[in-house]
Amino acid sequence: MRKIKTSALVLIAATLVLGASTPQEDDVVFLSLDTVFDRGAIFQDRNSDEVIDFVNARFVLGNVPTPTEITAAAEVAARLGFETMALDLPLPRSAGEGTMIVIGRAGVSRARLSEADLRLDTLLPGEGLVTVGHLANDQVLVIAGGDDRGTLAAARLLAGRLPHVWDPKGPTLTDVLTNVRDFLSDAGVVPAGMAVENVHVKAEDNAIDRLTITVHMSSAADSVGAETALNRLADERITSPNQEAVDDDESEPKLSYSGARVVRINLFADSEALGFVDVPRAAPPADKPLAPRPGSGVKRSLDLSSVYSSDGFLGDANSDLIPDRTDVVIVPSGAGIDGTIDLAARIGLEVTGLSIPLVRTVDEIDAQIDRPFYGLYARLLIGLTVDETAECRPQANARDLHTAAADFPVVHRIPALLSQSA
Ligand SMILES: [Ca+2]
Ligand SMILES: [Ca+2]
Secondary structure: OHHHHHHOOEEOOOOOOOOOOOOOOOOOOOOOHHHOOOEOOOEEOOOOOOOOOEEOEEEEOOOOOOHHHHHHHHHHHHHHHHOOOOOEEOOOOOOOOOEEEEEHHHHHHHOOOOOOOOOOOOOOOOEEEEEEEEEOOEEEEEEEEOOHHHHHHHHHHHHHOOOEOOOOOOOEHHHHHHHHHHHHHHOOOOOOEEEEEEEEEEOOOOOEOEEEEEEEEOOHHHHHHHHHHHHHHHHHHHHOOOOOOEOOOOOOOOOOEOOEOEEEEEEEEOOEEEEEEEEEOOOOEOOOOOOOOOOOOOOOOOOOOOOOOOOOOEEOOOOOOOOOEEOOOEOOOOOOHHHHHHHHHHHHHHOOEEEOOOEOOHHHHHHOOOOOOOOOOOEOOOOOOOOEOOOOOOOOOHHHHHHHHHOOOEEEOOOHHHHHHO
16 A cells, blocks of 8 residues: 555656646645645645645755755655645745745745744744745745754654643644634634634743734624633633643533643634633643553664665554554754755655654754664755765664654554545
8 A cells, every 4th residue: 555655756856847737726725834734835636636745845044054054844744745645845945936835944034934923933943933925916834933942842842742732642722713703602602713822832841832823803892702711711720720731532612722821812803803812721730650662673674675664664553464563763954954844844745654854953853862763864966866874773672662762753544545545
């Protein structure tokens, strides 16, 4: 079944030319964080078989991106590849076609977007934001931080967590929108429109720091009613916090998500901002043991013919011949690392289970040098060339590998084709 996917892969060296096929008229092209991985502005089904086969996106980074910005873009690219059954490589960069995915403040500047409009100007070092910007008639996906660490945190939030509220098995941003609408409707004030404005994250945190929802009310009076109801909820939660952690099978209190420290509701009426209310979560998630993920043996038959198989960068945990995990960490360093973005996208395309982080900066590797990663630790450079398979070392032992691997969120999927033929 992997062949289905592989045969759909199209490598195009030349610049992508649009026009041969265009999105269907009923394609939703509205770009929104809650539906960013649905069929729409970025993910398209160009032959109308209900399977995503086209990634309508281009990366915009600064003129001279840092290795960390490349790493951030590559993490996002891996998720793009993961969400589609076919992909044109290389992924277009700034001058190409497609929805812009802007990485880092240098990318924001290059795209001529306003940091203030995007709420990027107040970000501190280590803080990152995923949001949607507007440029003329285009919508732009923006992933940026107060510094490179913040940008990378935001990229990993998008690549490894969204559209879920952190926990890959927990509620989604769409659920949050529904919950906010229901809460306000119960309070007698029905929103006229809603959207996820942005998702704020801090490096090394274990939850979304702040999830901001824009709510448009029909009138200023309705906005006051909404503010009153939300403030009452927030005050109750602040004065009598629930100290009990929330287990998976418990339903959470109203507008409380263990994967988001705060839900901020921005209230508007007649396009005028009328204030916001921060609703803190009732309790953090319960500590739970991380599920072990099987490690891999040493890859003795790795060569360039086997990189995209279970003998290479990929792994097959359930032995059904379909690669369902990655057994590789990409560490971009040196000159010409831009192609890391395409390499990550290709790896994402080839697997049915993806772990983020897939790409690590040299600094991150240095900080964890004593900690075993996956079975294979290959240092890669670009153009699908193995520059040096330095430090291909045997795994320390299976238990340590489980521990290391279990720290990472694993996004699983059952693609339409696979589920049909299963
Ligand atoms: Ca299709
Ligand atoms: Ca498998």
